[in-house]
Amino acid sequence: MKKRRSDIQTRANPSTGQALLARRLTRRDFVKAGGAFALTAATFPTILSSCLGGGTSGGSKTLKILQWSHFVPAYDKWFDPWVKAWGQSKGVTVTVDHITYDQIPIRTAAEINAGSGHDLILWIVPPSQYEPSLVDMGDVVKQVEQKYGPQLDFAKLTNFNPHTNRYFGFTYSFAPDPGDYRKSLFAQAGMSDGPTTWNDMLSAVTQIKSKSKGAVRGGIGFSPEPDSNMAARALIWSYGGSEQDKDSNVTINSDAVVQAVDFMARLFKQAETSEVFSWNAASNNQGLVAGSLSYILNSISAYRTAQASKPDVAKDIFFAKPLSGPGPKALASEHVIQTYVIPKFSKSQDTAKEFLLYLADHASDFVYQSKLYEFPVNPTTNAQDKLYGSGGWLDSDPYQSDPVTKLQVLKDATTWSVNVGYPGPASPAIGEIFDKNILPSMMAAAAKGDKTPKQAVADAETQIKAIFANWRQKGLVGGTT
Amino acid sequence: MSEPVAHRTVVFDESPRVHHLLDRENVLGPVMLAPLLVYLVALVGVPLVLVFVYAFSDASTGSPTYSFVGLSTFQRTIADETFRTALRNTIVFTILSQVVVIVLATILGFVMTANFRGKWIVRFLVLLPWTTPIALSALAWLWMLDSLFSPFNWILGQLHVVAEGTPVAWLGENTLAVGSVVALQAWRTMPLAAVILMAGLTSIPPELNEQAAIDGAGFWRRLFDITFPLLTPIMMVAILFGIVATFTDMAAVYILTHGGPGDATQVLASWSFYTGIESGSLADGAAIGVFMFPVLLGVCLLMLRRARRAEVL
Numbered sequence A: 001m002k003k004r005r006s007d008i009q010t011r012a013n014p015s016t017g018q019a020l021l022a023r024r025l026t027r028r029d030f031v032k033a034g035g036a037f038a039l040t041a042a043t044f045p046t047i048l049s050s051c052l053g054g055g056t057s058g059g060s061k062t063l064k065i066l067q068w069s070h071f072v073p074a075y076d077k078w079f080d081p082w083v084k085a086w087g088q089s090k091g092v093t094v095t096v097d098h099i100t101y102d103q104i105p106i107r108t109a110a111e112i113n114a115g116s117g118h119d120l121i122l123w124i125v126p127p128s129q130y131e132p133s134l135v136d137m138g139d140v141v142k143q144v145e146q147k148y149g150p151q152l153d154f155a156k157l158t159n160f161n162p163h164t165n166r167y168f169g170f171t172y173s174f175a176p177d178p179g180d181y182r183k184s185l186f187a188q189a190g191m192s193d194g195p196t197t198w199n200d201m202l203s204a205v206t207q208i209k210s211k212s213k214g215a216v217r218g219g220i221g222f223s224p225e226p227d228s229n230m231a232a233r234a235l236i237w238s239y240g241g242s243e244q245d246k247d248s249n250v251t252i253n254s255d256a257v258v259q260a261v262d263f264m265a266r267l268f269k270q271a272e273t274s275e276v277f278s279w280n281a282a283s284n285n286q287g288l289v290a291g292s293l294s295y296i297l298n299s300i301s302a303y304r305t306a307q308a309s310k311p312d313v314a315k316d317i318f319f320a321k322p323l324s325g326p327g328p329k330a331l332a333s334e335h336v337i338q339t340y341v342i343p344k345f346s347k348s349q350d351t352a353k354e355f356l357l358y359l360a361d362h363a364s365d366f367v368y369q370s371k372l373y374e375f376p377v378n379p380t381t382n383a384q385d386k387l388y389g390s391g392g393w394l395d396s397d398p399y400q401s402d403p404v405t406k407l408q409v410l411k412d413a414t415t416w417s418v419n420v421g422y423p424g425p426a427s428p429a430i431g432e433i434f435d436k437n438i439l440p441s442m443m444a445a446a447a448k449g450d451k452t453p454k455q456a457v458a459d460a461e462t463q464i465k466a467i468f469a470n471w472r473q474k475g476l477v478g479g480t481t
Numbered sequence B: 001m002s003e004p005v006a007h008r009t010v011v012f013d014e015s016p017r018v019h020h021l022l023d024r025e026n027v028l029g030p031v032m033l034a035p036l037l038v039y040l041v042a043l044v045g046v047p048l049v050l051v052f053v054y055a056f057s058d059a060s061t062g063s064p065t066y067s068f069v070g071l072s073t074f075q076r077t078i079a080d081e082t083f084r085t086a087l088r089n090t091i092v093f094t095i096l097s098q099v100v101v102i103v104l105a106t107i108l109g110f111v112m113t114a115n116f117r118g119k120w121i122v123r124f125l126v127l128l129p130w131t132t133p134i135a136l137s138a139l140a141w142l143w144m145l146d147s148l149f150s151p152f153n154w155i156l157g158q159l160h161v162v163a164e165g166t167p168v169a170w171l172g173e174n175t176l177a178v179g180s181v182v183a184l185q186a187w188r189t190m191p192l193a194a195v196i197l198m199a200g201l202t203s204i205p206p207e208l209n210e211q212a213a214i215d216g217a218g219f220w221r222r223l224f225d226i227t228f229p230l231l232t233p234i235m236m237v238a239i240l241f242g243i244v245a246t247f248t249d250m251a252a253v254y255i256l257t258h259g260g261p262g263d264a265t266q267v268l269a270s271w272s273f274y275t276g277i278e279s280g281s282l283a284d285g286a287a288i289g290v291f292m293f294p295v296l297l298g299v300c301l302l303m304l305r306r307a308r309r310a311e312v313l
Helices: A017-022 A027-052 A073-090 A101-114 A128-133 A138-148 A153-159 A183-188 A198-211 A226-238 A255-271 A283-290 A301-309 A311-316 A349-361 A363-369 A384-388 A406-410 A428-435 A438-447 A453-473 B016-022 B025-055 B072-079 B081-113 B119-131 B134-144 B151-158 B174-203 B206-214 B219-247 B251-256 B268-278 B282-290 B293-312
Strands: A008-010 A060-068 A092-099 A120-123 A170-175 A179-182 A293-297 A317-320 A336-341 B008-010
Touching (some): A060 A101, A060 A349, A073 A363, A092 A101, A092 A349, A101 A120, A120 A349, A128 A428, A138 A170, A138 A349, A170 A363, A179 A183, A183 A293, A198 A255, A198 A293, A226 A255, A226 A438, A255 A438, A283 A293, A317 A406, A349 A363, A428 B268, A438 A453, B016 B025, B025 B282, B174 B251, B268 B282
Parallel strands (some): A060 A092
Antiparallel strands (some): A170 A336
């Protein structure tokens, strides 16, 4: 009988390699095998997902968390097993995925639009643009407030949209953003306790740059990155200006802001170099630790890094409260503000909320494990006395600061920290202004001499007003002008 | 004791109809092409359609619903100063990088077609940037151009070209930042152009140059009167590929400068990303992306025309 071309004949045990090599693979076999493989590959995830079910795994509950890789790596080492242990006690299978902070917006956009992904996503800035796709967290916030007091004003302005009357996130901690300065260098400029005003700082960093022949410079950035955004806002507030008022009307074009921009231009010309236009979020930390910068605005994470890698430099790093300007009050932006959101697609919303309540109950743990990087935003948590109390962690740093009182300057951080968008609330418009780095670019244009301070502010106003108008049309931002 | 191994014949129970169909070229061809078509439709066609749909809407990344708003996104986009900067930069960066690429790739093409010892090492090194993902290579460039840790600055310091402690801000000065982005784009697209031009050079019959040499034509005369005219069609292909790769790329700017200093290196792809994805204004981001379409369409038509002409020849 004549064999068909597609018959597979083996002349030995088919399991041997020789037999496999001896097989004739016809074009039709290839197409069939390829088709079978493609079909399997395409359907396997679906089958697996169907077997596991959404929100449950083999009958047990699941909780998938996405969060940024913490600037204090020790925090992640503590958090992951801690949350998994909580899950075990509750019969919940917990997975935690860490990505860099700048990937969080991209991943969130992808998951929201795909309608699947993580049950909890942790942001370090207010993710207000996602409000229509996020679960209202008002119940969680209220339960936590009943136990631990009302959220600090800037925290409420971060996770609550007064225009829609919804909590689109749950803010539980923030990191203060003090000035970090090299004490020995500032002592040479007659300010061993650090600067208290912007003019003091300008005077000192100018002297230090001059004495060091440019080797040690000022460290306020003008770059498209978060720290430069924070610095621009701190300066504007200290001059009495702001992006918006408390009712979300645009107020950027004011004499106060023009003066602030003029100051930044002078700061650049007298005490900095063009490097400040090219920084990323880590650059000022690296410059301070490397000994190239005398003053930066940052959280204590740069200092914690130096404690491990350059103890001699760390010993010389001290902290200053927000600098005063001509405005009524010296303010600083929160450096990060930890806000969890739950996408509406999550099938584990109740489990996610249960975990957030558990997290709020353990404020002293996240404060301590973050090496005092994070501070709670409710005033009567179990961290309150341990952190702020007499003889507490800020009086005597458990992470071996020298002197141990070095972090005392942060004891009143809740009185001088405000949210991005202050005095108004966080909103998608404020978020877009931040993400597009409009304020650092405005400062940079004046500093480089491309525009006068007045022109730079006017151009920024044009961009900002267009952004506000766009989001107002979507019903997510209040105000009229 | 193991069982004796029997000779076995496995026969698939196939219907003659399927058997017959799979042996026909006009059936098998489309079957084999189907995965590619599915890929192109799903990952290129659908997103392209969505870009146009979003560009005429008020879509945002955070909202599952949207409505059509006509041309308002385009009006907003054109009025935006940064968009106009990004549009200009995209064109300038593409032209500058492709000029650099064509000059250097032509030289490399000659080098790679010449006979010398170690030619394979040269070819390997030339191709290396092409095999490196853009994100990785941009990170390497970022380190090399870092204001604090740049090895270029260290070398310049050692040579006393710059004073210690006053580093060159490669990414902080407008001109240097633009130069850095152009250099990265040229570096990463040059290998493909070099390989294309090498193929073009090897396809030129050597008799033409030999005959010209016998007739007394020198190197430059042969270069401009024989080699370049014959190389021009293939050079166009290299340029077109380079334009597409550079015009649509955002990784170089995103990793190297984030569009800075100020907005000096912002390009359409990066500004579209910052607007549409990072800021959540999906419609505005899509509208910015749409401005790339006419250029890319023109380039694609040129490429197809050239490919068809080559087929005819």
